[in-house]
Amino acid sequence: xxxLVDAATRVVVQGMTGSEGTFHTKQMVAAGTRVVAGVTPGKxxxxxxxxxxxxxxxxxxxxxxxxxxxxxxxxxxAADAILEAIDAEVPLVVCITEGIPVLDMLKVKNAxxxxxxxxxxxxxxxxxxxxxxxxxxxxxxxxxxxxxxGVLSRSGTLTYEAVDQLTxxxxxxxxxxxxxxxxIIGSPFTSLLPLFExxxxxxxxxxxxxIGGTAEEEAAAWIAANMTKPVVAFIAGATAPPGRRMGxxxxxxxxxxxxxxxxxxxxxxxxxxxxxxxxxxxxxxxKVLGRA
Amino acid sequence: MNVHEYQAKEVxxxxxxxxxxxxxxxxxxxxxxxxxxxxGKVVVKAQVHAGGRGKAGGVKLADGPAEAEExxxxxxxxxxxxxxxxxxxxxxxxxxVTKAVDIEHExxxxxxxxxxxxCLTIMASAEGGVEIEKVAAESPEKIVRLSVSxxxxxxxxxxxxxxxxxGLAPDQVKQFTKLLGxxxxxxxxxxxxxxxxxxxxxxxxxEIIALDAKISFDDNALFxxxxxxxxxxxxxxxxxxxxxxxxxxNYIRLDGTVGCMVNGAGLAMATMDIIDQHGARPANxxxxxxxxxxxxxxxxxxxxxxxxxxxxxxxxxxGxxxxxDRVAEGIIAAAKDVEIGVPLVVRLQGTNHExxxxxxxxxxxxxxxxxxxxxxxxxxxxxxxxxxx
Numbered sequence: 001x002x003x004l005v006d007a008a009t010r011v012v013v014q015g016m017t018g019s020e021g022t023f024h025t026k027q028m029v030a031a032g033t034r035v036v037a038g039v040t041p042g043k044x045x046x047x048x049x050x051x052x053x054x055x056x057x058x059x060x061x062x063x064x065x066x067x068x069x070x071x072x073x074x075x076x077x078a079a080d081a082i083l084e085a086i087d088a089e090v091p092l093v094v095c096i097t098e099g100i101p102v103l104d105m106l107k108v109k110n111a112x113x114x115x116x117x118x119x120x121x122x123x124x125x126x127x128x129x130x131x132x133x134x135x136x137x138x139x140x141x142x143x144x145x146x147x148x149x150g151v152l153s154r155s156g157t158l159t160y161e162a163v164d165q166l167t168x169x170x171x172x173x174x175x176x177x178x179x180x181x182x183x184i185i186g187s188p189f190t191s192l193l194p195l196f197e198x199x200x201x202x203x204x205x206x207x208x209x210x211i212g213g214t215a216e217e218e219a220a221a222w223i224a225a226n227m228t229k230p231v232v233a234f235i236a237g238a239t240a241p242p243g244r245r246m247g248x249x250x251x252x253x254x255x256x257x258x259x260x261x262x263x264x265x266x267x268x269x270x271x272x273x274x275x276x277x278x279x280x281x282x283x284x285x286x287k288v289l290g291r292a
Numbered sequence: 293m294n295v296h297e298y299q300a301k302e303v304x305x306x307x308x309x310x311x312x313x314x315x316x317x318x319x320x321x322x323x324x325x326x327x328x329x330x331x332g333k334v335v336v337k338a339q340v341h342a343g344g345r346g347k348a349g350g351v352k353l354a355d356g357p358a359e360a361e362e363x364x365x366x367x368x369x370x371x372x373x374x375x376x377x378x379x380x381x382x383x384x385x386x387x388x389v390t391k392a393v394d395i396e397h398e399x400x401x402x403x404x405x406x407x408x409x410x411c412l413t414i415m416a417s418a419e420g421g422v423e424i425e426k427v428a429a430e431s432p433e434k435i436v437r438l439s440v441s442x443x444x445x446x447x448x449x450x451x452x453x454x455x456x457x458x459g460l461a462p463d464q465v466k467q468f469t470k471l472l473g474x475x476x477x478x479x480x481x482x483x484x485x486x487x488x489x490x491x492x493x494x495x496x497x498x499e500i501i502a503l504d505a506k507i508s509f510d511d512n513a514l515f516x517x518x519x520x521x522x523x524x525x526x527x528x529x530x531x532x533x534x535x536x537x538x539x540x541x542n543y544i545r546l547d548g549t550v551g552c553m554v555n556g557a558g559l560a561m562a563t564m565d566i567i568d569q570h571g572a573r574p575a576n577x578x579x580x581x582x583x584x585x586x587x588x589x590x591x592x593x594x595x596x597x598x599x600x601x602x603x604x605x606x607x608x609x610x611g612x613x614x615x616x617d618r619v620a621e622g623i624i625a626a627a628k629d630v631e632i633g634v635p636l637v638v639r640l641q642g643t644n645h646e647x648x649x650x651x652x653x654x655x656x657x658x659x660x661x662x663x664x665x666x667x668x669x670x671x672x673x674x675x676x677x678x679x680x681x
Binding site for chain 1: 405407408410411412424425428442443480483485510512513515516542544546554555556557558559560561562563564565566567568569573574577579610611612613641642643664665666669
């Protein structure tokens with residue numbers, strides 16, 4: 001078991017014929033993912049990297065039975081691409097694109113709520129991987145191994161760092177999800193934690209947060225009320241100055257709110273294992289699982 | 293992106309928001325001419341991207357053109373130090389000369405993005421003219437918050453609800469409704485991320501006016517607002533940050549001694565944190581991007597070394613799809629191009645890290661190789677403390 005994606009997932013790549021789309025489509029296929037279609041408006045009917053290309057997501061879905069979309073469309077067109085996937089009722093949409101305007105994402109978020117049929121992961125994220133079965137995104141598949149730890153993170157390379165620490169200790173992962181570094185994202189921690197709680201394969205969850213917003217505080221409350229599995233958390237940005245965006249659009253302390261200290265306090269108060277050093281994530285998971 | 297008060301008011305005025313008449317001046321003579329055109333008393337206001345200008349001596353009242361010129365001469369060229377500028381302060385290059393307005397009451401009004409609820413929020417208070425964070429901490433009940441439904445959008449009843457709760461008279465509520473409607477339209481049509489009017493005032497004659505204004509725009513949406521993108525004032529930014537931006541690097545200067553070069557924003561923040569835990573302060577945030585190519589690494593070294601406080605550098609790259617051996621090639625080539633002159637600790641982890649380590653060790657460069665994140669942080673902190681430049 002795993003969450004959201006597995007070997008049966010049928011993927012359509014929006015923006016497949018672009019350079020990013022082409023490169024990562026090959027990487028996804030190499031990792032065992034079933035990429036069944038690409039979408040590039042105006043290139044319908046072509047075959048790219050051995051995969052049929054369609055003009056619209058609706059057509060790709062109808063002709064190939066794709067049930068998951070991954071988006072590699074430039075930022076100024078990405079919200080439109082997500083809206084198209086929502087309209088085509090694609091159950092799972094993963095948007096890798098960074099730099100989508102916030103007001104565009106407000107529209108997307110409300111379209112998601114109104115449709116109720118699509119789950120969005122991202123934007124501005126590395127995607128989602130169930131090791132050994134499917135990779136829908138841009139993370140390096142080779143650092144992952146199948147196992148029992150779920151990973152949720154607002155970051156990219158910091159997630160790879162955490163996964164690598166687990167893998168080098170012989171601890172595999174059930175599913176790893178980069179939820180995205182933007183202020184408005186499709187699936188916050190609280191909408192994915194329940195899936196890990198229900199997944200019989202997952203024994204523990206690593207949650208990697210960062211400064212800005214209140215997603216970690218909300219997750220802390222949800223975990224305390226509902227979660228039986230242990231959660232190990234790290235929050236990046238203890239040394240970040242207020243009022244500055246630390247790379248990610250969502251990583252900003254504003255009006256004194258959204259600091260790492262507040263988030264860690266909320267998590268600790270709710271009994272979550274908070275690690276202060278990013279070097280201790282793997283070791284702490286090992287200890288929590290009794291494998292230290 | 294932030295803009296100056298005079299630019300914010302120019303944008304707001306396009307949407308029918310009442311602001312006192314005024315113009316920007318770069319010389320005392322221009323300030324005099326503007327005061328002549330405006331007539332009567334004027335206010336001369338320093339234009340820097342920071343709040344708290346009044347208390348710092350950057351806002352002065354003048355009786356007429358001659359005094360406006362004199363006040364402008366005092367303010368232009370001064371280094372304004374406010375709680376928001378940091379101790380180094382900001383050089384004043386422009387003043388905004390506006391018609392003086394009598395104030396009967398000061399209010400606070402802002403529109404911002406509520407990220408948790410994915411909508412816009414309007415915040416208002418009858419306690420204006422002071423820091424809203426202070427009001428929020430001391431008497432949160434004095435702040436009114438209303439969400440703008442993303443489906444229905446702005447509707448005048450929202451402004452009426454706020455206006456009456458602020459204690460405005462019915463004809464003032466009408467003016468306020470027009471003002472707030474303009475602000476919300478401005479927000480959505482210009483892709484703002486914050487519009488703050490502090491204070492909004494009521495004059496003795498019962499007029500409602502935006503006396504001060506701050507707007508931040510969404511950097512990611514500037515492509516569709518070229519007129520606003522042109523309002524950028526690079527004098528307000530750290531020169532190293534401007535240079536880094538031109539090289540495609542995400543760099544933020546901080547006050548420590550350990551220069552950091554990392555791929556990815558989250559790992560960059562985590563690297564800063566672990567340096568701090570080992571007893572030194574990071575000199576910067578720097579994300580070289582996922583690939584960490586020779587070009588980006590070279591540019592990053594040059595930027596880091598321009599900061600005289602940097603006593604040692606930590607390169608922390610997680611090699612994923614771009615393998616560590618390729619990253620090592622880039623680092624070695626860059627380190628040969630740039631005279632580094634401070635201790636350099638390199639930690640490459642991820643795909644092919646062992647080959648990368650061997651390449652670094654065989655490169656003949658005087659660098660310190662580290663395997664683990666903790667080890668890398670410890671080594672760079674030791675080097676920063678012991679190493680003279």
